[in-house]
Amino acid sequence: MADLFEQYEVFIPKPVLDRAKTLTKQYKLSEKDTKSVLDKIKTTYEDMKIAPGEAIGIVTAESFGEPGTQMILRSFHFAGASEMKVTMGLPRLIEIFDARKNPSTPVMEVYLQKKYSQSPTQVKEIAARIKETKLEEVASEFLLNIIENNVEVKLARKKMTEFNLSSKDIADIIVANLKNVTVDQDRDSLIIKSTIKEIKLSELYKLKEKSKEIHISGVKGIARVLPMKVEEEYIIYCVGSNLKDMLEIEEIDAARTRTNDVAEIGDVLGVEAARQAIVDEILKVIGEQGLNIDIRHIMLLADAMTATGEIKGVTRSGITQEKESVLAKASFETPIPHLVDASLTGEVDQLSSVIENVMLNQPVPLGTGLPGLMAKMKPKVEK
Amino acid sequence: MTDVYLNENYIGDIENPKEFVRKVRSERRKSSIPGIINVYFDENSNEVRIESSKGRARRPVIVVENGKSLLTEKHMEKLGTELKFSDLVKQGIIEYLDASEEENALVALYEKDITTKHTHLEISPIAMLGICASLMPYSNFCSSSRLIKGNKMQKQSLGLYTANYLLRMDTDTNVLHYPQVPIVRSFTSEIFPQSRYPYGQNIVIAIMSYEGYNMQDSIIVNKGSIDRGFGRSTYFRPYSVEELRYSGGLKDEIIIPDKEVKGYRSEKDYRYLEEDGIIFPEAKIKESDVIIGKISPPRFLGGMEEFSIAANIRRESSVSVKHGEKGVVDFVVVTENEEGNKLVQVRVRETRIPEIGDKFASRHEQKGVIGLIVPEEDMPFTAAGIKPDIIFSPFSVPSRMTVSHMLEILGGKVASLSGKYIDGTVFDSKPEDEMRKELLELGFRENSTETMYNGMTGEVYKAKIYIGNIYYLRLRHMVANRLHSRASGKVQLLTRQPIEGRARGGGLRLGEMEKDCFVAHGASLLLKERFDSDKTLVYVCENCGLMGMYDHFKQRKTCPKCGSSTEVNAIELSYAFKLLLDELKALCIYPRLNLKNKY
Incomplete structure (x- = not known):
């Protein structure tokens, strides 16, 4: 039996073969039956292989394009929490494809380690800290x-006890965050004074607005938190995303915690993780709409976007820029700069892809246009 | 303080807006201020808006005061004899609301629903709907989106659009040959002149499939019904020519063009023209036949040229039958227009018999095109020998929820069997139960299904078929106006690609996305063949990479830059690309073609 499987190792990839192994064992197939099963797997696998000259890029584009027309502009809502509005559907898909630096609705799903994720009170405490x-x-x-040229911040005692802060702590934080200021404590308020003499009113106003934004505690960028029970444990949904700082928090499960900000994943975890994030995010959108696109298309797209080592969008400044052909680049969105650049450097178009050959009315080197004919010349034999 | 606006213009402030609005309204009801005024208090923006301008849609409602309708039994008794509708308006019993004042009103649908909060009472629930929507029977059993689309389609139906159509010269009009009044009718059809101008025909419909030719909203039509005149219509198209006057005393002339005229067609094309250059009535004309012969002076004459010999040359500018059309000359008018120019108008008529691809619809947004025309002997029939005029797909109903369509079939069956009109007025129609009961009394199964027989084999269908009568409309979209194909023809001057448009005999565009489909299938050589409509032979100099030419005097290929000593080879390119190269050269970009052997 083992020999039989060994024979097929050349033709069938290992995971498929392993699965076949367990299944045949489970159903107690005879050697003859096993062989016919493996033969069938082999032919099926061969059929699924992509033939040389198959236009996978365009098939991928069409596989996205057609379901894209059916997508509905409907935003997904979490039950009972209207503040958790997440961009979904076509707008989100476009956002992923364009590889935007900042998603319109950054969201994190923070998973906690098993020992912290069971009691709601504990989870709530962690959420408040985040x-x-x-x-x-x-x-x-x-x-x-205006007379004293300072900003007076009246503190809310109740809130401060909630966050376990003294007015001294806050004063220190302010000094650390703002340049050229001194902070005086005065009963229930702090007085922020600029060290610059004769400060303008507009600058004073700016100082006031700046001081409002000073980060006191928690993870930067996490605007809202929402603990939720998912299956057997509690997880924390966060509006806003900051993967780097979040990973430093002790209680969280770093392996499962995720964000929908692809660029951030790329920065924190590297481009391979970003590739996987693109695949996951696209799958999420597609699945939500009840559509079905083969994962190989999504993977191809994610590969194309990350192949250079950084995340590039499907835009004229992204992966289109990477094309070799001048004519192909010029045929997409902004022809003039491409033609001018090409003329300045004397670029040569090898006419090796689709668009440029369509433009010249030459057979596209794909499918039927791929094979060439060669005549084998025999020297004429004199009689 | 509340701002007051009159027709969007600020006019002043008031202290108590609610009291102010109430007063304006009560004065209007007393007719002490004009009835066209509408007033509206917007609590959100704290503004009072008074409107007296033209063009606002307004509708009448009965005034309710203190929880009681002002329209009483007394009024109703006298209404129609002593009392007129306009009197009720004058007395302030009925008033007209516009869209904004409706925001301040709470309108009760029925008198029994009135509470003290209500300000108005609907005259009839049907007043909520427009003319088209209220014409649809049982439309309260139909989803609203379907109603809206259905309304649009009623406007596209053929009928008797005007009684004096024979004296008119309307562009693109159709007249239905045997129009009928619907037997399932609405209250509105009695008060509107619509009943005198019908727009469809009552037909027998069976809901079943037939050989798969009625899938996806197509319908099967009985050939016998078409022969008996179902859906037959006439299409009218006027052609007109004016004798224009130009500077220098030159003018057009309506005449049979002389052979010396520039652009003379052929003698055959002018064969129907009489001596005055105009076609005679009842001439059967086809594509390219001239209807009105006309010659014009040459174009772009300026200054002294008007007196030169060139001014004596005439150019052909006759009007001929439009591309792909045919017909019979119906009516010829010779007259003068406002400027005193001679004006000739010719109306051409064409009988349009329903054919595969013509569009039909019921009044419930159940539209479809003919998928198959079946000979009468092959149509399925009932025990009584009734053959449906149309076979309609059962899959068209559940997802669209056009229950009204099914109810009309039931109602139509009762109406045609009993010989009485059925009232299908919205919210006030004859109940389904009653119609079922009547149908049972008339000797049919109460759910309107019948045993039917296969027209080709005579076998009984296992299922009972829902069959009944319904009002069907022929819509103006006919294949005869759309049909188009081209093998070769005119091309654009600039790009040498085929021109666009059916009327000019243009090509059908194989666009960017269609191209992608070819590539995705790997059909590159087929794609090349599709796109070679503008292929040209281009001579390329191997030395400089620019385009050369063939010198016919010396009978050899040369390059204008490098002379005849270099090698010049011919390649095949799309003309559009050659144009791109030329345009690049105009931008001082040097596009160089490097030739090499392909294999």
Whole structure:
């Protein structure tokens, strides 16, 4: 039996063969039956192989394009939490394809380690710790004192005890975050003074607005948190994304925690992770719409986007820029700069791809246009 | 303080907007201020808007005060004899609301629903709908999106669009030959002149499949019905010619063109023209036949040229039958227009018999094109020998939820068997139960299904078939107006690619996405063949890479830059690409073609 499987190792990839092994064992197939099964797997696998000259790129494009026309503009809502609005459907798909630096709705799913994820109170405590707190939130009022040329921040005691902060802590944070300021404590308020003499009113106003945004505690960029029970454990949905800082938190399960910001994954975890993130994010959108696109198409697209080592969008400044042919680049969106650049450097178009050959009315080197004919010349034999 | 706007213009402030609005309304009801005024208080923006401008859609409703309708039994008794509708408006019992004042009103649908909060009462629930929507029977049993689409289609139906159509010269009009009044009718069809101008025919419809030719919204039509005149219509198209006057005393002339005229067609094309240069009525004309012969002075004459010999040359500018059309000359008018120029108009008629591809619809957005025309002897029949005029696909109904379509079939059957009109007015129609009961009394199965027999084999169908009568409309979209094909023909001057448009005999574009399909299938050589409509032979100099030419005097290929000493070879290119190279050269970009052997 083992010999039989060994024979097929050349033709069938290992995971498929292993699965066949367990299944044949499970159904107790005879050697003859096993052989016929393996033969069938082999022919099926051979049939699934892509033939030389198959236009996989265009098939991928069409596989996305056609279901794209059926997508509905409907945003997905979490039950009972209207603040968790996430871009979905076609707009989100375009966002992924364009490899935008900042997604319109960054969202994180924070998984916790098993020992922390069971009790709701503990999870809530962690969630509160993750959530970003700004000075604005621990203060009740911001006052501009024009005469004294300072900003008075009235603190909210209740909030401060909630976050376990003293006014001294806050004063220190302010000093650390703002340049050229001194902070005086005065009962329930802090007075921020600029060290610059004769400060303009507009600058004072700017100082006030800046001080509102000062980060006090939590993970930067996490605007809202929402603990939720998913299957047997509690996870934390976050509006806003900051993978790097999140991974430093002790209680979280770094392996399962994810964000929908592909660019951030690329920065933090590397381009391979970004490739996987693109695949996952596209699958999520497609699945939500009830559509079905073969994963190989998605993988091809993700590969094309990340092949250079950085994430490139399917745009004229992204992967189209990578094309070799001048004519192919010129035929997409902005012809003039491409033609001018090519003329300046004296580029040569090898006419090796689709568009340029269509333009010249030459057979495209794909499918029937791929094979060439060679005549084998025999020297004429004199009689 | 609340701002007051009159026709979008600010006019002042008031203290108590609610009281102000109430007062304006009560004065209007008393007719002390004009009835065209509508007033509306917007609480959100704290503004009072008074409108008296033209072009607002307004609708009448009965005024309700203190939870009681102002329209009482007393009024109703006198209405129609002593009292007129306009009197009720004058008395402030009925008033007209516009879209904005409706925001302040709470309108009760029925009198029994009135509470103290209500301000108005609907005259009839049907008043919510427009004319077209209210004409659809049982439309309260139909989804609203279907109603809207159905309305659009009723407007496209053929019928008797005007009684004096024979005296008119309307462009692109159709007249249905045997129009009928619907037997399942709506209250509105009695008050509107629509009943005198019908727009469809009552036909027998069976909901079943037939050889698969009625899938995806196509319909099967009985050939016998078509022969008896179902859906037959006439298409009218006028052609007109004006004798224009040009500068220098030159003018057009309506005449049979002389053979010396520039652009003379052929004698055959002018054969129907009488001495005055105009075609005679009842001439059967085909494509390219001239209808009105005309000659014009040459174009672009300026200054002194008007008196030169060139001014005596005339150019042919006759009007001929449009591409792909045919017909019979129906009516000829010779008259003068406002400027005093001679004006000739010729109306051409063509009988349009339903053919495969013509569009039909019921009044419930159940549209479809003819998929097959079946000889009468092959149509399925009932025990009584009734053969349907149309076979309609059962799959067209469930997903669209056009229950009204099914109800009309039931109603139509009852109506045609009993000889009475059935009332299908929205919200107030004859109930389904009653129609079922009547149908049972008339000797049919109460759910309107019947045993039917296969027209070709005579076998009984296992299923009972839903069959009944329905009002069907022929829509104006006919294949005869759309049919188009081309093998070769005119090309554009600039790109040498085929021109666009059916009327000019243009090509059908194989666009970017269609091209992708060819590539995805790997059919590169087929793609090349598709795209070679503009292929040209280009001579390329191997030395400089620019385009050379064939010198016919010296009978050899030369390059204008490098002379005849270099090697010049011919390659096949699309003309569009040659044009691109030329344009690049115009931009001072040097596109060089490097030739090499392909294999």
